[in-house]
Amino acid sequence: MSIRNPKQALYEQFAIVAKALGHPLRLEMIEHLAQGSRSVEALAAKLGQPVGNISQHLQALRRAGIVSAERDGKFVHYSLSDASVLSAFAAVRGVAQRQLAEVDRIVRGYFDARDDMRPVTRDELQALMRDGLVTLIDVRPADEFALGHVPGAINVPLGEIKAWSGSAVASREVVAYCRGPWCVMSFEAVAALRSLGHSARRLEDGMPEWKAAGLPVEMTDRWR
Amino acid sequence: MSIRNPKQALYEQFAIVAKALGHPLRLEMIEHLAQGSRSVEALAAKLGQPVGNISQHLQALRRAGIVSAERDGKFVHYSLSDASVLSAFAAVRGVAQRQLAEVDRIVRGYFDARDDMRPVTRDELQALMRDGLVTLIDVRPADEFALGHVPGAINVPLGEIKAWSGSAVASREVVAYCRGPWCVMSFEAVAALRSLGHSARRLEDGMPEWKAAGLPVEMTDRWR
DNA sequence: TCATCATTCAATTATTCTGTTGAGTGACGA
DNA sequence: TCGTCACTCAACAGAATAATTGAATGATGA
Numbered sequence: 001m002s003i004r005n006p007k008q009a010l011y012e013q014f015a016i017v018a019k020a021l022g023h024p025l026r027l028e029m030i031e032h033l034a035q036g037s038r039s040v041e042a043l044a045a046k047l048g049q050p051v052g053n054i055s056q057h058l059q060a061l062r063r064a065g066i067v068s069a070e071r072d073g074k075f076v077h078y079s080l081s082d083a084s085v086l087s088a089f090a091a092v093r094g095v096a097q098r099q100l101a102e103v104d105r106i107v108r109g110y111f112d113a114r115d116d117m118r119p120v121t122r123d124e125l126q127a128l129m130r131d132g133l134v135t136l137i138d139v140r141p142a143d144e145f146a147l148g149h150v151p152g153a154i155n156v157p158l159g160e161i162k163a164w165s166g167s168a169v170a171s172r173e174v175v176a177y178c179r180g181p182w183c184v185m186s187f188e189a190v191a192a193l194r195s196l197g198h199s200a201r202r203l204e205d206g207m208p209e210w211k212a213a214g215l216p217v218e219m220t221d222r223w224r
Numbered sequence: 225m226s227i228r229n230p231k232q233a234l235y236e237q238f239a240i241v242a243k244a245l246g247h248p249l250r251l252e253m254i255e256h257l258a259q260g261s262r263s264v265e266a267l268a269a270k271l272g273q274p275v276g277n278i279s280q281h282l283q284a285l286r287r288a289g290i291v292s293a294e295r296d297g298k299f300v301h302y303s304l305s306d307a308s309v310l311s312a313f314a315a316v317r318g319v320a321q322r323q324l325a326e327v328d329r330i331v332r333g334y335f336d337a338r339d340d341m342r343p344v345t346r347d348e349l350q351a352l353m354r355d356g357l358v359t360l361i362d363v364r365p366a367d368e369f370a371l372g373h374v375p376g377a378i379n380v381p382l383g384e385i386k387a388w389s390g391s392a393v394a395s396r397e398v399v400a401y402c403r404g405p406w407c408v409m410s411f412e413a414v415a416a417l418r419s420l421g422h423s424a425r426r427l428e429d430g431m432p433e434w435k436a437a438g439l440p441v442e443m444t445d446r447w448r
Numbered sequence: 449t450c451a452t453c454a455t456t457c458a459a460t461t462a463t464t465c466t467g468t469t470g471a472g473t474g475a476c477g478a
Numbered sequence: 479t480c481g482t483c484a485c486t487c488a489a490c491a492g493a494a495t496a497a498t499t500g501a502a503t504g505a506t507g508a
Contacts, residue, residue, distance in 0.1 A: 005408075006330050006331075006333070006334040006408055007252075007407075007408045008248060009326075009330050010327065010330055010331075010406050010408075011248035011249075011251045011252050012248045013320045013324050013326050013327045013330070014248075014251055014313075014316055014317055014320050015245070015246050015247055015248045015250075015251055016320070016324070017316050017319045017320045017323075017324070018242055018243075018245035018246040018247075018251070018316045019242075019243070019246030019247075019495095020246075021239070021242035021245075021246070021316075022239050022242040022243030022244075022245070022246045023239055023243075023495090023496085024232060024235035024236045024238070024239045025235075025496095026239075027235045027238055027239055027242070028231075028235055039454080039455090040454070040455060040456090041453095041454065041455085049497095050497080050498075050499095051454080051455075052455090052456085052457095052497080052498070052499075052500095053496080053497055053498075055454095055455060055456060055457090056456090056457095056496080056497080057496090059456080059457095060495095064319075064320075064323075064324070065319060065320065065322070065323025065324045066319065066323070071455095071504095071505090073454090073505065073506070074452095074453060074454050074455080074504080074505055074506065075454065075455085075505095076454075076455065076456090081319075081322075081323050082319065082322050082323060084315065084318045084319050084322055084323075085319055087315045087318070088312070088315035088316050088318065088319050089238075090315075091308065091311045091312035091314075091315035091316075092238055092241050092242045092245075092312050092315075093238055094308045094311070094312065095241045095288075095289060095290065095305075095306065095308050095309055095312050096237045096238050096240070096241045096288075096289065098289070098305075098306050098308055099241075099288075099289025099290070099305050099306060099308075100237050100240070100241070100288070100289045102233075102237050103234065103237045106230050106233050106234055106237070107230075107234075109230070110230040182234050183231075184229075184230055184231045184234075243465095247465090247466090249466095263484080263485090264484070264485060264486090265483095265484065265485085273467095274467080274468075274469095275484080275485075276467080276468070276469075276470095276485090276486085276487095277466080277467055277468075279484095279485060279486060279487090280466080280467080280486090280487095281466095283486080283487095284465095295474090295475090295485095297475065297476070297484090298474080298475055298476065298482095298483060298484050298485080299483095299484065299485085300484075300485065300486090
């Protein structure tokens with residue numbers, strides 16, 4: 001092994017963190033863990049991956065200090081170590097969004113840009129909710145909703161959008177949110193609602209950002 | 225190639241950016257480019273690396289949208305694409321700093337923590353400079369100083385610290401800064417000055433952060 | 449104590465990344 | 479026009495990373 005000066009040693013440490021963020025699956029894992037703690041098995045099920053593979057990637061994230069493990073009987077629950085992980089993820093997303101044309105292309109290809117896709121900001125949402133002007137729906141699966149959601153939000157998982165929209169007042173605007181600013185579920189929810197004749201917009205980002213902003217969170221369960 | 229849904233495609237784009245940050249040499253390149261534009265050759269010389277290797281890494285950074293190239297005659301000058309790159313780097317450093325014990329160990333091993341290593345903030349420095357209470361030295365090489373420095377700073381490259389300290393007033397506190405919050409040169413400068421009987425502290429971060437904060441910058445040259 | 453379950457570890461193969469070398473390109477000046 | 483210079487590209491060997499498999503480990507409960 002070559003002799004390393006402290007400068008190189010520091011860069012190596014920083015690179016460990018960045019390298020751990022440098023895999024699509026690990027980023028997806030981080031986005032899920034940002035919703036709340038998960039066991040290895042639960043995370044594997046969410047991502048449709050073999051448990052062994054997820055365990056491997058969790059070790060990589062743990063070595064980089066990105067996630068922490070906590071044993072609870074037979075289960076090991078993983079969670080993000082620190083809110084700084086979310087800002088690092090957000091910063092990486094920011095670079096990609098500004099500099100990689102491909103990101104723009106994907107979003108536009110997925111959600112027709114000619115529609116008004118201007119998202120609702122958190123401040124706007126709070127005002128609209130206070131005045132009772134909108135219906136807020138959380139389109140994540142029920143288990144994630146249970147781990148924490150925006151007060152006043154109704155849980156309408158993506159598959160239930162159509163059924164729910166029948167019972168909703170069509171004239172009232174709907175705001176949808178999910179896991180984060182690029183989570184596709186809220187894009188899909190807005191597209192579905194619009195095709196069903198509703199007025200709908202996305203919240204600019206998701207639950208983890210809401211929580212990180214220090215806003216109130218309603219919770220049902222701790223695990224799972 | 226497997227069919228990718230938009231979610232996976234987005235994660236892949238984000239991973240491209242993070243992966244590009246995931247190599248010590250590329251991080252060092254980013255820190256140098258944050259001081260100002262550089263030709264491939266100049267950057268290679270700074271890092272003591274073969275030109276071919278640096279060119280390769282620059283391509284990787286360019287594919288990730290982190291740096292941009294601008295041809296100028298025979299030379300190609302590279303620079304950071306966007307200020308968001310610096311925040312991504314800072315966010316990654318933040319995670320490493322909070323979560324990796326090794327980072328703390330390196331800093332402590334390098335610079336005895338029993339000394340007062342509390343850094344000077346930018347605001348503090350501005351007040352101290354306004355009142356004429358401290359001498360501010362920029363310990364980067366002369367070429368980097370020329371590309372932009374804090375108004376009122378004196379350029380004292382690391383090798384010239386000892387000679388300079390003889391001519392400086394020993395009773396006056398010295399504040400040193402260099403390339404960024406973890407740039408070792410200012411640590412070394414402070415250590416050297418203290419061993420020579422001066423009172424010295426580091427600025428909490430370096431030139432790129434000063435500039436990013438919108439504070440005034442003095443400049444001599446554009447290139448090189 | 450044993451069987452079971454959740455997770456980790458070790459070993460394997462396929463893939464990707466690194467650094468190096470040398471050839472190729474584009475711009476400049478003699 | 480030719481040689482030189484700065485840089486890029488292609489190709490290669492060696493190293494690291496990824497996903498898979500099956501065997502260990504550690505906790506639980508019968």
